[in-house]
Amino acid sequence: MTEHEHQHGAEAHVVSYGRYVLIWLGLVGLTGATVALAGIDLGRWVIMTALTIASIKGLLVLNEFMHLKFEDRVFRIFALVAGVVLLIFITLTFFDYAFH
Amino acid sequence: MITSAAAAVPHGHTHRDDVGSRMGMWLFLFTELILFGGMFVVYAVYRFDHPAEFELGAKELDTLIGTINTMVLLTSSLTVAMSITAIQQGKKRLSLLLVGITILLALMFLVNKYFEWHHKFESGLYPQSPELLNKPPGEILYFGLYFVMTGLHALHVIIGAIVLAVMMVFIQRGSINKDSYVKLEAGALYWHLVDIIWIFLFPLFYLIH
Numbered sequence: 570m571t572e573h574e575h576q577h578g579a580e581a582h583v584v585s586y587g588r589y590v591l592i593w594l595g596l597v598g599l600t601g602a603t604v605a606l607a608g609i610d611l612g613r614w615v616i617m618t619a620l621t622i623a624s625i626k627g628l629l630v631l632n633e634f635m636h637l638k639f640e641d642r643v644f645r646i647f648a649l650v651a652g653v654v655l656l657i658f659i660t661l662t663f664f665d666y667a668f669h
Numbered sequence: 670m671i672t673s674a675a676a677a678v679p680h681g682h683t684h685r686d687d688v689g690s691r692m693g694m695w696l697f698l699f700t701e702l703i704l705f706g707g708m709f710v711v712y713a714v715y716r717f718d719h720p721a722e723f724e725l726g727a728k729e730l731d732t733l734i735g736t737i738n739t740m741v742l743l744t745s746s747l748t749v750a751m752s753i754t755a756i757q758q759g760k761k762r763l764s765l766l767l768v769g770i771t772i773l774l775a776l777m778f779l780v781n782k783y784f785e786w787h788h789k790f791e792s793g794l795y796p797q798s799p800e801l802l803n804k805p806p807g808e809i810l811y812f813g814l815y816f817v818m819t820g821l822h823a824l825h826v827i828i829g830a831i832v833l834a835v836m837m838v839f840i841q842r843g844s845i846n847k848d849s850y851v852k853l854e855a856g857a858l859y860w861h862l863v864d865i866i867w868i869f870l871f872p873l874f875y876l877i878h
Contacts, residue, residue, distance in 0.1 A: 596743045604732065607732070
């Protein structure tokens, strides 16, 4: 970069096709795993395993496909805040609900 | 893997803030997250109330068609991500092809969804149908949430496909090019969000039984 470079965010991150295909294979594999696990009676762990696998898939899409890992730290803080807000919604709803 | 294209941009070029543009898109995506998040809260509470009836409802969905649609959306996320690499490398035709495949996969998803809903309607399952109203309250809630949440998601798929079609026009005309492709990035971000929402809808409606 030259000292005259003013343009914010002009730094490009070129991700190889191979890496994208690798991530896609991981996502397909996790989908297979979650479908296979659904056939087994895990009792109360059914929801936990399904949501854990879905969260891993979501994080892969966020970080790799959506380039969150390349962005400024403030993007990740925003994403974290959005996720925590959603978690607070769910937790508070259940607190309210459980003590009705 | 990481290259700097910044040096290629001539000094004195029109002002542009790609990071700002992307941040605007991310902020919009957070509002989408809260929109669907509210529905997930409703789902969680009613499921907590009627676990057995939600399981019965989930048994009536076709896991195979749900799995196929998951694969279709994951693949469409791959092709739209690759279209950005293509435009960064200046491969206009490849980028157009990849966005085009993404739109075709979106249509494939919608066709599957159509058949799925059509099948449900034919067996008498649609909002307020006599067949559905005869079921226990938990199942009525389950199918209500199923139609609203997958319906709103399908609406997002339609909007995403239209947005990506506009991106194809921009690429064709050259307003999205090797040095300026933030519009395509924003379109792709929207598409990936649609994928992430489905990643959570799929197990919650099809797999929990």
